[in-house]
Amino acid sequence: MTATFEKTSTNxxxxxxxxxQEIINKGLDQAFNRIKKQLNAPGFRKGxxxxxxxxxxxxxxxxxEKVLDAILPKAYDKAIKxxxxxSVAQPKIDIESIGKGQDWVIKAELVLKPEVKLGEYxxxxxxxxxxxxxxxxxxxxxxKDRNDLLELVLKxxxxxxxxxxxxIDFDGSIDGVPFEGGKSENYSLELGLxxxxxxxxxxxxxxxxxxxxxxxxxFPEDYHIKDLAGKEALFLTKIHEVKSKQxxxxxxxxxxxxxxxxxTLDELKAKYRRQLEETKSEKAxxxxxNDVVNKxxxxxxxxxxxxxxxxxxxxxxxxxxxxxxxxxxxxPEIYYKITNTTSEDLHKKYELEAxxxxxxxxxxxxxxxxxxxxxxxxxxxxELEELAKQYKTPAEKxxxxxxxxxxxxxxxxxxxxxxxxxxxxxx
Numbered sequence: 001m002t003a004t005f006e007k008t009s010t011n012x013x014x015x016x017x018x019x020x021q022e023i024i025n026k027g028l029d030q031a032f033n034r035i036k037k038q039l040n041a042p043g044f045r046k047g048x049x050x051x052x053x054x055x056x057x058x059x060x061x062x063x064x065e066k067v068l069d070a071i072l073p074k075a076y077d078k079a080i081k082x083x084x085x086x087s088v089a090q091p092k093i094d095i096e097s098i099g100k101g102q103d104w105v106i107k108a109e110l111v112l113k114p115e116v117k118l119g120e121y122x123x124x125x126x127x128x129x130x131x132x133x134x135x136x137x138x139x140x141x142x143x144k145d146r147n148d149l150l151e152l153v154l155k156x157x158x159x160x161x162x163x164x165x166x167x168i169d170f171d172g173s174i175d176g177v178p179f180e181g182g183k184s185e186n187y188s189l190e191l192g193l194x195x196x197x198x199x200x201x202x203x204x205x206x207x208x209x210x211x212x213x214x215x216x217x218x219f220p221e222d223y224h225i226k227d228l229a230g231k232e233a234l235f236l237t238k239i240h241e242v243k244s245k246q247x248x249x250x251x252x253x254x255x256x257x258x259x260x261x262x263x264t265l266d267e268l269k270a271k272y273r274r275q276l277e278e279t280k281s282e283k284a285x286x287x288x289x290n291d292v293v294n295k296x297x298x299x300x301x302x303x304x305x306x307x308x309x310x311x312x313x314x315x316x317x318x319x320x321x322x323x324x325x326x327x328x329x330x331x332p333e334i335y336y337k338i339t340n341t342t343s344e345d346l347h348k349k350y351e352l353e354a355x356x357x358x359x360x361x362x363x364x365x366x367x368x369x370x371x372x373x374x375x376x377x378x379x380x381x382x383e384l385e386e387l388a389k390q391y392k393t394p395a396e397k398x399x400x401x402x403x404x405x406x407x408x409x410x411x412x413x414x415x416x417x418x419x420x421x422x423x424x425x426x427x
Contacts, residue, residue: 003079010304011112016096017079018103019071027067028060035063060100068098076108086113089308111308116366119299121420126295128288128426131281133273141272142250145258152243159206160242162192166204167241170215174233181225182233186240197233204239212238292424293360293417300363305355313354314347321346364416371419375411380404383411 003017032054037047041057044050072093080087089111096105152165160166166189172182191201197217207213215235223229248254255268262268322332336342367373381395384407388395 003082005083005085005110011114011306013110013112015079015083015085015091015108015110016105017075017082017108018105019075020103021101023071023075024067024104027071028063031063031066031070034066064098068095068104072106075106079108085110087111088113088306089312111306114305114362115303116362117301117303118363118366118370119296119301121296121299121363121367122423124292124295124299124420124424125427126288126291126424129284131277131284133276133280137276138269138272141276142269146247146250146254149248149254149257151246151248153246155209155242155244157208158242158244159208160191160204160239161244162201162205163190163245165190165243165245166239167243168204168237168239170235170237172233172235174228174231179228179233182235200235204237207239209239209242212236288424288426289421292421296367296420297356297360297363300366302359302362305359305362309358310351310354311347313358314350317350317354317357318343318346321350361413364413364420367416367420368412371416373412373415373419375408375415379411380407383407383414 003015005013005015007013032051036049036054039049039054040046041049041053044053076091076093087110091111092109094107094109096107098104155164168187168189169185170183170187172179189195189201189204191204194201197219199217200215203213203215203217215237216232217235218232219225219228219230221230248257250265252264255262255265259268259271262271322335325331325335330338332343336346384395384398384402387393387398387402391398
């Protein structure tokens, strides 16, 4: 085999290679042996047609497509290695010449892995957020618990105030004409949340259960129902109930209601402090690591990132997205119909994320090369055992399924991330 490469742009070029007669003839023999059992020809039993008869009847060329499909992948890989190239996208294959008794010549349009000029990636100084937990943080969590346990207490003969919950009937009209959606019964409305038209809730303040009120409001000019926008409306409103929100006291009994593992409010506060410290610490750690990685990528220069790499990564992200959607019974066709979007719309949505992902991979692969990072059999086994726990599949089974070079690449990437992150300095 001979392989030559001609560059057509920074990261693109054409690889030209030949497949010699020995490989072609072997492929022809194998292709003929696979189909001869189904062959019929006058004077011969089915499956016993000689090769020369087949060639006379159908022509050797009838096998070429099957032969090419079988031998091209290996020939292409060999040519890539011979030319010392690294392709990062599906090649566009073109057959230059394919004929009887001669080597076959193939052209492949390649997208090459771009050059990465590493910047500073070790000893990066990055600001790390403090994981401090304040008394205010504790109080906010306790207030959330109190609201979760609040009770609504009926007010027998007291006027409604902001924050109370009212149960009302209302019947709306404009110029005496009822409108769609303007009527409801036993509607629960908390005053002060501004769930209704501006001014509606405030007009209930100061009124008691059993009262009937004429509530007059004006719909906003930008109201989502155009027929109602900017118009004045009258709501005949009757208050059935007024309820006040009663929060539990912050005491030991409250603490035990919230968490049966504690006996006192102080114990609950101490537990919350530990939990919040752990959460904030983990969040700060994750943010620090992300910032370190992003800085290392930002410091590097990628010479003309091929758009093909970004497009392929975007499609992989889309595939992952739809695999998750399938668990909810939603296939791509249904998703596009529900969201009124297209495959192109979703691809465009994922392009930015894909761009960042590709850049990060390229930079850290360059770090692997610069640091000459290698993996051992022990590293591989450890990775397989971690994956086995994650996917609940025996490590040996995963070893037989996953390509060795994929596992090795993942381990090297982890080592590169560890190297960059562990050397970073928190400020």
